[in-house]
Amino acid sequence: MTRTIPTYLLACFLLFACTGTPPATAPVQTQPPVDYIRLPMGYIPNVQYAPFYVALENGYFREANIQIEFDYSYETDGVSLVGANSLHFSLASGEQVLLARSQGLPVVYVMGWWYDYPVAVAAFKEQNMKTPADLKGMKIGLPGLFGASYIGLRALLNAGGLQESDVILDSIGFNQVEALVSGQDQAVVIYANNEPIQLVSKGYEIDVLRVADYVHLASNGLITNEQTIANNPDLVRRMVKAILRGVEASLSNPNKTYEICGKYIEGLAQIDERVQREVLGASMEFWRADVLGKTNPESWENMQQVLLDMGLIPGELVLSEAFSNDFLP
16 A cells, blocks of 8 residues: 655655754753862861751752862961952851951851850859959950950950950960869850860869850851852852751751761760760850841941950941841742
8 A cells, every 4th residue: 555645744854855954952951060169167177067067968069069178277367368359258257257348358248157156254163253244353364366255255344344454364375274274364265165065074163154145246157258249149149058058957967967077077086975065066056046047237236346346447337238148048
């Protein structure tokens, strides 16, 4: 039997034969390029960085097309590098952002990590340190006249109606526990989530004055710069989202979080596990917030006032340019 080709098919055959044009194919799907990020941490590997370890371990950075390297080198000044646009991001505390902007560095705080300021002062019970006013006349050890510890101490002195001249400051580096135990200082400036736990584990009875109980200050978070925000806002959003997923996952499963920390902190298994788990738990309390990552304008106003009172910035800054909540998921 002879089969005839339908007219419309014959027309198609003739068209392809004349033009030589093959049928259209679906476009090839390409992956967006991966962004390499070196992130200054500001300290040695520690359980306090758990959200970043969790975000890396769970693939949150990879899903955000980010390849991340944690930079623990002491000499790295993350704020300056970000301000010079040599790096896209760094971890930094609120006072560092305002100090940098007062010097013309266009850094911007784009995600709050610690909701409350973790700096505190610790002293043995016999010092009877119950309020900031009780610090008067004390010899107080602190890492030095710089950074969050110094700013936090000045905030506590202000809360107690005291001046720096009302106390004796002793720059001791990061040896607060040893300085207190040895009797070198009557009180020491510490992080409320760390040294108090160490001291109690050694059997000492202490009193702790937390800055967060007296004034709300802008604390540790993620900073970028105005150039990155203008030229690559999507990168900022992806970075913020990956970290906040790490924070949320850390808070939801502390035991799993601690296990993950062991993969990124050399020698963690040889350290007192009970103490380290308590440090992690205490740190988590500083990360909790009604909206993870959101920074409070009032905390920036308070921080600016502390810096003005200390004479560390020459005048008021445009605070709305120093921080942003626009990149939260």
